[in-house]
Amino acid sequence: MKKRLLACMLAGVMAVSALAGCGSTGNGGQEQSAAPEAESAENTEEAEAPAADNATEDNAEAETNNGEKTVITFWNGFTGSDRETLEALVKEYNETNDKNIEVQMDIMPWDSFYQKLATALPVGEGPDILAMATERIGSYADPGALAAVDDIYSSGIVDETVVPETLKENLKYDGKYYGVPMNFATLLLYYNKTIFEEAGLDPEKAPETWEELEQYAQQIVEKTGKYGFDMAVKDTTPMWCIMLWGNGGDIIKDGKAVFNSPENVETVTRWAENIRDKKFGPEVLTGGEIDKLFESQKLAMYFCGPWATNGFTNAGIDYGVAQAPKGPKEQVTQANAVGMYMTSSSKNKEAVYDFFGWWNSKDTQVKWSLGTGFPPARTDIADDERMKENPYIAEFAKPANESKMYLQQLTNFAEVDTQAIVPAFEKILLENADVQEALDEANAVIESLIQ
Amino acid sequence: MKTKSLLEKKRERTGLLFVMPSMIIFTVFVFVPLIISFVFSLLKFDMMFNHIEFQKLDNYKKLLGDGRFWNALWNTVYFTLFSVPLLIGLALIVAVMIKKKGWFSGFCKSVYFIPAICSMTIVSILWSFLVNPDIGVFSYWLSLLGVKPINVLNSPKWAMPTVILVGVWKNFGFNMVILLAGLNGIDESYYEAAEMDGAKGLQKFLKITVPMLMPTLSFTIVNSIIGSFQVFDQVYVMTKGGPLFKTQTLVQLIYSTAFDSFNMGYASTIAVALFLITFLVSTFTFKKMTRGEEDLG
Numbered sequence: 044m045k046k047r048l049l050a051c052m053l054a055g056v057m058a059v060s061a062l063a064g065c066g067s068t069g070n071g072g073q074e075q076s077a078a079p080e081a082e083s084a085e086n087t088e089e090a091e092a093p094a095a096d097n098a099t100e101d102n103a104e105a106e107t108n109n110g111e112k113t114v115i116t117f118w119n120g121f122t123g124s125d126r127e128t129l130e131a132l133v134k135e136y137n138e139t140n141d142k143n144i145e146v147q148m149d150i151m152p153w154d155s156f157y158q159k160l161a162t163a164l165p166v167g168e169g170p171d172i173l174a175m176a177t178e179r180i181g182s183y184a185d186p187g188a189l190a191a192v193d194d195i196y197s198s199g200i201v202d203e204t205v206v207p208e209t210l211k212e213n214l215k216y217d218g219k220y221y222g223v224p225m226n227f228a229t230l231l232l233y234y235n236k237t238i239f240e241e242a243g244l245d246p247e248k249a250p251e252t253w254e255e256l257e258q259y260a261q262q263i264v265e266k267t268g269k270y271g272f273d274m275a276v277k278d279t280t281p282m283w284c285i286m287l288w289g290n291g292g293d294i295i296k297d298g299k300a301v302f303n304s305p306e307n308v309e310t311v312t313r314w315a316e317n318i319r320d321k322k323f324g325p326e327v328l329t330g331g332e333i334d335k336l337f338e339s340q341k342l343a344m345y346f347c348g349p350w351a352t353n354g355f356t357n358a359g360i361d362y363g364v365a366q367a368p369k370g371p372k373e374q375v376t377q378a379n380a381v382g383m384y385m386t387s388s389s390k391n392k393e394a395v396y397d398f399f400g401w402w403n404s405k406d407t408q409v410k411w412s413l414g415t416g417f418p419p420a421r422t423d424i425a426d427d428e429r430m431k432e433n434p435y436i437a438e439f440a441k442p443a444n445e446s447k448m449y450l451q452q453l454t455n456f457a458e459v460d461t462q463a464i465v466p467a468f469e470k471i472l473l474e475n476a477d478v479q480e481a482l483d484e485a486n487a488v489i490e491s492l493i494q
Numbered sequence: 495m496k497t498k499s500l501l502e503k504k505r506e507r508t509g510l511l512f513v514m515p516s517m518i519i520f521t522v523f524v525f526v527p528l529i530i531s532f533v534f535s536l537l538k539f540d541m542m543f544n545h546i547e548f549q550k551l552d553n554y555k556k557l558l559g560d561g562r563f564w565n566a567l568w569n570t571v572y573f574t575l576f577s578v579p580l581l582i583g584l585a586l587i588v589a590v591m592i593k594k595k596g597w598f599s600g601f602c603k604s605v606y607f608i609p610a611i612c613s614m615t616i617v618s619i620l621w622s623f624l625v626n627p628d629i630g631v632f633s634y635w636l637s638l639l640g641v642k643p644i645n646v647l648n649s650p651k652w653a654m655p656t657v658i659l660v661g662v663w664k665n666f667g668f669n670m671v672i673l674l675a676g677l678n679g680i681d682e683s684y685y686e687a688a689e690m691d692g693a694k695g696l697q698k699f700l701k702i703t704v705p706m707l708m709p710t711l712s713f714t715i716v717n718s719i720i721g722s723f724q725v726f727d728q729v730y731v732m733t734k735g736g737p738l739f740k741t742q743t744l745v746q747l748i749y750s751t752a753f754d755s756f757n758m759g760y761a762s763t764i765a766v767a768l769f770l771i772t773f774l775v776s777t778f779t780f781k782k783m784t785r786g787e788e789d790l791g
Binding site for chain 2: 325332455461
């Protein structure tokens with residue numbers, strides 16, 4: 044196995060360079076990043092591609108086809124309620140594609156996914172395709188773990204013009220496309236109609252501005268003793284940024300940290316007081332905790348994405364979704380997306396592109412959208428007749444162009460989030476720290492991390 | 495110099511063959527990675543092993559000035575200082591109490607030992623649910639008593655004690671079983687003789703049980719110390735090192751440096767530091783303990 048050998052050599056190179064005490068740079072990894080561009084021999088190594096544990100389909104077609112079967116591996120973390128739809132779609136692709144391609148998918152929890160990547164990618168043992176949130180592109184594209192895919196757009200396999208505007212820029216890194224859309228989601232305000240009624244509020248009328256949101260939450264806390272409104276801080280899809288943007292603030296702007304801007308201090312002070320002092324909700328929740336609070340009908344309102352609709356409907360909760368309440372400056376919400384990327388070690392470019400193209404076709408997108416409740420990652424099918432089956436989809440698709448994405452284009456997204464932003468909110472919410480000081484401190488950390 | 499006889503040589507060879515399997519495993523999975531970690535700790539490179547730079551001792555200099563490292567070291571020491579005495583004390587007390595044979599002590603033995611054979615991840619998830627202020631059963635009981643439950647895992651003050659307690663709850667059963675074996679090895683005649691001389695319960699415990707148990711105790715203590723210095727699972731599952739890095743232990747810091755920040759070189763530096771610290775502390779403890787035995791012997 045060439046890769047094993049390379050790994051051993053890398054270890055050897057490092058040992059030698061350490062012993063010799065020289066400061067030169069080893070280039071072991073760069074040979075790899077150059078490999079996919081020169082890819083041509085398609086069907087030579089497929090035979091020894093590892094038989095993934097969950098490959099179950101025995102393709103009858105395989106025998107009828109004269110060429111050898113191309114197996115591409117696909118890792119992702121879709122362990123949630125969307126797993127079923129994803130598996131069904133991949134199965135459909137494997138059965139219907141006419142190029143004798145088989146996608147072997149390995150679904151694992153996101154944290155083991157990232158852990159596995161860190162050890163598999165450097166030695167070229169990674170999959171052909173990865174799916175992950177777009178804010179992670181930089182971390183992997185910068186060191187050369189991903190292959191640029193500009194040509195998939197220029198050759199028209201994926202139609203660039205129907206990719207949502209907010210998403211387009213963030214599938215790129217350093218001016219080059221590295222990914223194609225897998226899904227695209229916006230956050231809306233979920234509200235519990237039963238609790239609204241208990242509190243004497245109109246269950247069909249969601250709050251439209253910050254003032255209304257505060258007033259409603261206050262009323263719910265006072266009349267029902269339940270939590271009115273909350274925002275999760277860690278291990279979550281970002282929620283606080285909706286407030287920051289709504290008041291004209293940001294976290295990083297034009298490559299500079301602006302987390303401690305006067306607007307942000309004002310916003311954070313206001314909402315920290317609401318949550319911490321007026322007891323709108325528990326301080327510093329994780330994404331999992333806040334979902335559970337809403338699901339157990341103890342929390343009346345929070346921001347969440349389309350992935351939660353199926354679960355809440357099945358749990359029998361009477362809820363509605365509404366656009367994020369308008370801030371003093373702007374009506375805005377957070378958008379996030381998972382992209383699909385080809386690793387630089389993949390030798391199956393054609394097969395990968397074929398799958399990418401199929402995934403972004405109208406038909407697949409409609410099925411994916413209906414199965415998961417996600418709005419389609421194409422802008423031209425929102426009015427498709429079939430989409431009316433799920434009324435939530437249109438709501439989630441609406442703010443596509445009034446949404447922003449959180450901390451994109453960084454090479455160390457995870458660090459900025461966990462080392463600077465989360466601790467700042469923890470200090471303010473848990474330890475009553477001075478908002479200005481906490482944001483100043485976090486801003487300095489961000490500044491040092493993005494240099 | 496005396497030359498070895500043929501028989502001796504043969505014996506040596508047989509002995510070597512016996513230790514070979516474990517030596518090979520030790521070399522491949524412990525010794526070699528240790529060396530590699532040390533080499534990595536002198537380098538700087540990115541995720542894909544590009545741009546490898548020899549750093550000399552820069553990583554170590556950075557380590558000494560890194561507040562995160564000192565914070566994690568302090569948290570680890572804090573964890574160890576509280577969990578080891580609890581792990582040993584509780585195990586000893588329970589072991590003495592259920593030493594007598596009979597179905598009830600057999601039952602107790604199993605009950606206390608069950609957590610020790612469960613996966614730490616599962617135990618941690620379970621406890622996170624139990625102490626959750628909104629859906630946890632403990633909070634429910636507290637609310638029946640009219641006490642407003644706090645989110646202990648989210649409190650900079652209470653997160654660490656909670657993590658410690660969960661670790662103790664899970665692991666003391668293991669120490670207990672080992673101590674029980676030690677206790678059963680103490681000859682009854684010592685106690686009988688002491689009783690003849692009029693020794694009371696506590697006296698018997700301090701003058702007979704503890705000294706006779708010393709070899710077993712020192713093993714469990716050193717074992718617990720090493721385990722505590724390497725605490726990771728429950729922290730990772732219950733708090734991820736938060737809130738405000740108050741439960742971030744050294745291994746957790748190594749993990750997040752390596753897998754969140756992709757800084758394998760610096761993560762290796764912390765790992766080497768952890769190795770040295772654990773090595774020193776356990777050697778010191780072991781020396782102390784065995785000296786204590788000799789004095790008594």
